[in-house]
Amino acid sequence: MKNKNKRTRMIVYTILTLLAVVWVLPIIWIVLTSFRSEGGMFVDYFIPHHFTLDNYKMLFTNSTYPFGRWFMNTLIVAVVSATLSTFITVVMAYSLSRLKFRWRGRFLQGALVLNMFPGFMSMIAIYYILKAIGLTQSLVALILVYVAGAALGFYVQKGFFDTIPISLDESAMLDGATKWDIFRTITLPLSKPIIVYTTLMAFTGPWMDFIFARVIMGDNIQNYTVAIGLYTMMTRESANSLFMAFAAGSVLIAVPIIILFIALQRFFVEGMTSGAVKG
Amino acid sequence: GIFVSNNSASADDKAVKLWVDNKAYKPIVKQFTKDTGIKVDFKIGQSADAQADLKKDPSAAADVFMFPHDQLGQMVQAGLIYQNTKYEKSIKKDQTDSAVQGASYKGKMYGYPYGVETQVLYYNKEKLSADDIKSWASLTEKGKLTTNFAGDGANYKYVPLFMSNGDYLYGENGEKVKGTNFNNDKGMQVLKWIAQQKDNNGVIQSTDAASLNKMSNGKADAYLSGPWDKVTLKKEMGDKLGVAKYPTVNFGDGDKQMKTFLGVKLFGVNAQTDKALNAMKLANYLSSNKVQKQVFDKLGYVPSSKSVQASGDVQKDDVAAAVTEMAKPENSVIMPKLPQMVTFWGPSDALINDAYKGKLTSDTEMQSKLDKLVKQSTKSEK
Amino acid sequence: MQTQKLSVREALKVGDWRMKLSAIIMGTSQLLHGQILKGLWFLAVEISFFTWFFARGIKSLQSLITLGTHKQGFVFDKKLGINVLHQGDNSMLLLLFGVATILVVVIFFYQYWVNLKSARKLQELDLYHKSIPTLKEDLSALLDSKLHILLMSVPVAGVVAFTILPLIYMISIAFTNYDHNHLPPKNLFSWVGFENLGNVLGGDVASTFFPLLGWTIVWAIMATVTSFLFGVLLAMLINAKGIKGKKVYRTLFILTMAVPQFITLLIMNNLLNDSGMVNTMLMNWHVISHPLPFLTDGTWAKVTVIIVNMWIGIPATMLVTTGILQNLNQDQIEAAEIDGANKFQIFRDLTFPQILFVMAPSLIQQFIGNINNFNVIFLLTGGGPMNSDYYNAGDTDLLVTWLYKLTIDAADYNLASVIGILIFTLSAVFSLFAYKRVNKMNNLG
Amino acid sequence: MAEIKLEHIKKQYQNASEPSVADYNLDIHDKEFIVFVGPSGSGKSTVLRMIAGLEEITDGTFTIDGEVMNEVAPKDREIAMVFQNYALYPHMTVFDNIGYSLKLKKTPKTEIEERVHQAAKILGIEPYLERKPADLSGGQRQRVAMGRAIVRDAKILLMDEPLSNLDAKLRVQMRAEITKIHKRMGATTIYVTHDQTEAMTLADRIVIIDHGDIQQIGTPNELYNEPTNTFVAGFIGSPAMNLLEVEYYDGMLVSDEGFSVTLPQGISKQLTDKGYEDKKIVFGIRPEDLHLDPIAMETYVGGKFTTQVEISELLGADVMLYTKIGNSEIVVRGKGSDYVAPGTAIQVAANLSKAHYFDAVTTNRII
Amino acid sequence: MAEIKLEHIKKQYQNASEPSVADYNLDIHDKEFIVFVGPSGSGKSTVLRMIAGLEEITDGTFTIDGEVMNEVAPKDREIAMVFQNYALYPHMTVFDNIGYSLKLKKTPKTEIEERVHQAAKILGIEPYLERKPADLSGGQRQRVAMGRAIVRDAKILLMDEPLSNLDAKLRVQMRAEITKIHKRMGATTIYVTHDQTEAMTLADRIVIIDHGDIQQIGTPNELYNEPTNTFVAGFIGSPAMNLLEVEYYDGMLVSDEGFSVTLPQGISKQLTDKGYEDKKIVFGIRPEDLHLDPIAMETYVGGKFTTQVEISELLGADVMLYTKIGNSEIVVRGKGSDYVAPGTAIQVAANLSKAHYFDAVTTNRII
């Protein structure tokens, strides 16, 4: 019997390892590419023939592409908007899961529908709205737009909150907790894993977005984020020669995200709600 | 309007905002400021994005900007670009006819040309001799040509084949909406020729990025591309790299010069600018012979000025020489700048791809597809 | 002693003068009842609204009707020796700010209504001789019974400004002739009613629209379902009892989320190229003799984008699912083990339904997101391979990417908007239907 | 002060076909200790939850000290409650679970510490204060739930089967503690239990509920001695009162199955006066009022009848004889020494003056 | 066949400082009905969960029919279980909850239907089959949990306080049903309860656990009449046996607080023989073996002593007198007629031949 357990475990390990390889190989390729000195965008081999650090050096020395500055811009935007977005998402989810008010049902349906219009068509409109409040070309504008988007992405959280036994809220209510107290002291601590997910998603967004951010930033290169920066490096003329530098840039982008994830991993805890209720 | 810009055209001490795609322009602009006292707000931006950025918010856009000439039609249509009346004469005098044509639309001049761009033939001198590359047939027999018939960008590379065979795209000057006649016999010849290339062992189907790699590692010997690939190829191939004008092609009734699209690089002045005179001065300065020469030295942009083109430095450079050669009217067609081009690019790409892949199995299908292409891309204005 | 509720209308009829005055001068009732801050707020709202309305609002509404009358033009200036620009009206901005004005008016009326309701409440409290809530009580209610107002106002304001306003604007464009012949700022465009709708459903756009619609739906279903199912499975595997190195595996999969898509997709494009690494390797190992047309054959390309999308989508699902799994009630799983369920049955009957319970609405949202999934298609294939049967579209083009090409290149915003509305309507109908179903199914009480 | 008044309270759950609580009327005095008993599903928890404000009141008025509370938020009702399902905070330690309400009230740390420890001591869960609920046994969890309620000084204390998962000994102890706490704090208390001993010993008044209806309200003795109907009669007392459908005629109670006793004059007169001559009535007698000893046989001559022992259960000091006359079951509680082997027929003497007589149709008490 | 054998079973939870079950040894015969009793937190559920395979066994061997089962997955043990906390499937209807195990076994639909309905009927939850657990009362949920276990024909049936949330009447009914089911199916059953009546009536053998240790295993009568130590003596029987620490000398038991009785010769001889002369022993007497009536006073002359009534509880037929001698509490169970007002001193006669005598140090039984 023990053997059978062992065998299934071995199978699981094998599958997981195989999958991990499939998932990680392209990433490894990017990492290797970032150290490659020869060739361009396309090579038909895996391991570079010559390794170099020049691609990284180039990112931090070339004044046309102030990567260091872009990196800090993005970091700021990502940290602020991840914090705010997570807060807003969670707060919306909580309101819609636990609070009773008149338009709740309709709001839930409406929110589902609202995001269905192709986003790129609204970019120009949003640009002018930002312009009307005098915010274009600034990091604040970017943060504002990312955070505003968070208000409609609450469905996963809401679903999660729905699984937390309502008895706990009731019990807290009788203990004299306001809804806000309940949110803070009961719901949030019990939702750590899903908050990790939200935060991570919100944090990665600014590192990836090259369309919207570009529209907002226009020609203000100093305020570019890495994604726009890298993307604008990919013109017909430069794509091939700068490709290894993009790869290096991508590797650098991955670093803070991975660090954040590793830091948040400890919030993945099993059995959060066990022992709460009988029934 | 709600965002009314101050439309006095008088010069004031506000800086002129400039979008160029390379910081090598910086000292040149400094010199301009020194000479004229006009301050310049120098920004890096992609010339290919100029139209989109301008359209998005003209009032926030640059006063002077770089752009490829094929965007001119729509810019004029949307009223984004200032007419160039002030320096029209000198430009007509100094610049090649093609460049002037590229800077004008419907009889009026808008742009300030500073360069031309065409595709050329890169080849491996060790594998192919100067004779081998004279015609497509010998080129692909002696060596291997890597190119992209089946994917994105086939239109840009191979639509000029139709013109090589005598057809027109939007008329002789590229401004006539109803002027496309690819659906005639000559057009059929070209399309069939394209379909035949699938079985040509000398043609390797590759994306551009892969082509560069194949050239580098010797798996291919020839490649049709623009000057922008020179640096990469030179780095990888060194002295093996040869540059030449396009070969001839035979569609069935004799060799004809294979043509390429000619692009003209322009400076433009934002129609909404509030410092028009200064802006025009700057645009003119940036397209002047002196600056064209400087830019050629620094960046290798092939000049559009007649005199600079003819100068020794340019002619010594193999790529520049090839480009100026290709830029001649017998070797290239000016890319049309009619707004309708957008209705042409996609379908023509699809047509060439499908023809090459062998998806068009019968003559009638080819004919009907050509008819459709012509019909779709030549719908007239309402 | 049950208090009777007055409706606002009744309150206006039977109420005292303070109530009635509130209908004209907002905030009076509150001020006179000692709710100073609240009263001042309403008063300020009213004053600033009307100031703005008469200064800008009316004009803005008028322009919304005409969409501009004054065209941009050039006049020759002798002194300067050039033509000089005379600014005209910008129809696009007039439309956008006209819509914004309407929204502001709506919001004002909502405030007005809140003002009346609040006055009514005061009236009622008077009637039953109850004490008027103090500012402190009002504020503490915001943390409790009115917490939703506190929590949701700001996010909802963001939604109004950055989602609803642009949405209405875009929808409006469908009813104008904002196309490549009427590009602002040079040209004006104007209202044309339903003309565009006919153009889309008739013209040669239709022969492309329907095939693309079909593929878009197939894509959206496949993309959503595959990412979800396999993401859940992956999470189950990683979180299985007795598997060591969970953190390492999780991190490995998260790596793919940490690299910008435009790079990873470019690399996928490279790898899957006709002469890319995958083909090269397969040919070197003599598995195949000709390159597989991963991206160049229509059908292959469709399958490829779905598979590549799994590569992108699965880690995210894995992450959520892990979160959900951690909160699952272990007791029920134990009960099922006792009931004789094997691992698969536990998954099917307990774990999966609960994951679905959490995820269902967001799955609908993802489905919609995939209908509009611009990035993956645009960056991986650019819609290609091009198909000469379509108008300006390739085999893997979704409606949105096609739409994008149409707008960016052809500048026919009105047609794009019509197509946008069609997509919108389709997905709205689908999602509301699906949402209702899910809600019914999930009714845990 | 906390006087609770329920007037015509009704509760209709959405998913239920019938109302779970129908026309509930109850006045509870300040500091009173009320016990709810009733069969499973009779609506006890529902009433508690409505009082706490956790369940909307479909209809009727609920007041505390004269103030209508229907719409008041739970947290403003100053009610402490032990939930039937515990509802512990799974992410908090036992200490934090118990101290949570105090912390919300911004009680000083040292006082919280002290009060939590005191409560934990009473409940015997001091060693577990640092554990999470998941790491406790069922009974320990229940005691944490208790702790959470008693640590507060609420005006009103609701307890929904708070001792159901504890062992007998602990339960006795807890019962005593609850009495003490009630004496000390004087919270108006409503207590739901299925344990008759608890109900009898704790209650000032017991409320018997069936199908969402109040059957009887009264002191433990009233309920025991004067049940208003057969439901109450059968529900209070363990083992339950024996109820036999019989015919009354000529001063005797007779059933078809062979049961027959002669009533004392006083009782038969009352029955006759009330018009039950020749009518069906329900005869109720508690197992402890059936006797087997010779002295009783002589004392209660009229109450003698014969019945067949089916099961004989020895319960420590007592013996339970489950007997049958025809199809009617009659339980007799005797002393340990009265043990009889199953299968034998025995003579039993009923103390008829302690017996109860109910209307067979309305099930209401006659005498 | 299902013979269960636990040998030196031990359970140490990660978060617990001491083992929750320590060196547990128990043989359960096929078809036996075993009842676990013990204080809250004594390890009853833990043992059950180990048998079910839900909790890893830290140490020791657990066999079913001679086969070692320590590592066998729960689903392969053919065990049905009623969980102390129900553990219902919240997203399934009551019907599906009960029928789930049958469905897994691919039982035909009609048979599932039939068996579920039959189980629901026994449990009185037929009207609720289409509801979800969240819409049920506590007791109804518990019955669903029961239903899930009894619907199966498992070899082994584990029930963890399955009736704790039911009313007395229903509990009696359920008890009878459990007996019937056990007779019919013959599943080897382990049953945890805090209800002494349940334990006494259902058990073939009772296992008394304290602190994870088995204190005594035996038939109900053995436990009641011959408890091996003071723990068992105090635990079995309700109200609990009175236990007094006294000194034995000269045929008498005497405490400092004024308690004193003269032992019958037979008993005092035994004590002397065992060397308890002048030593401390624990004297145990059940409340029902203390009498107040005149006849008893005469019969048990040596057992007479005086004590002070503190509380007097009338429980239907009985009266409980909580009395004190000094600081030692002594509970007396009398007839209802024996009611005495609190505060009076009464004379009580103990039936010393029914009394129990324990070693004061080891707490083990002497006689």
Ligand SMILES: Nc1ncnc2c1ncn2[C@@H]1O[C@H](COP(=O)(O)OP(=O)(O)OP(=O)(O)O)[C@@H](O)[C@H]1O
């Ligand atoms: N997961 C756990 N981690 C640590 N200790 C535990 C855990 N589960 C139970 N315990 C401890 O083990 C002991 C035995 O617990 P168990 O649940 O077996 O008690 P029980 O006899 O069933 O009690 P009850 O009658 O209260 O249900 C208790 O002291 C409890 O605190």
Ligand SMILES: Nc1ncnc2c1ncn2[C@@H]1O[C@H](COP(=O)(O)OP(=O)(O)OP(=O)(O)O)[C@@H](O)[C@H]1O
């Ligand atoms: N959420 C609900 N939806 C529908 N019916 C419900 C709901 N909760 C309870 N009920 C029903 O209402 C009735 C009363 O339930 P309640 O919980 O008050 O019973 P109870 O007296 O507490 O029983 P128990 O002793 O079993 O806990 C029951 O028949 C139950 O099925």
Ligand SMILES: [Mg+2]
């Ligand atoms: Mg209940």
Ligand SMILES: [Mg+2]
């Ligand atoms: Mg237990």
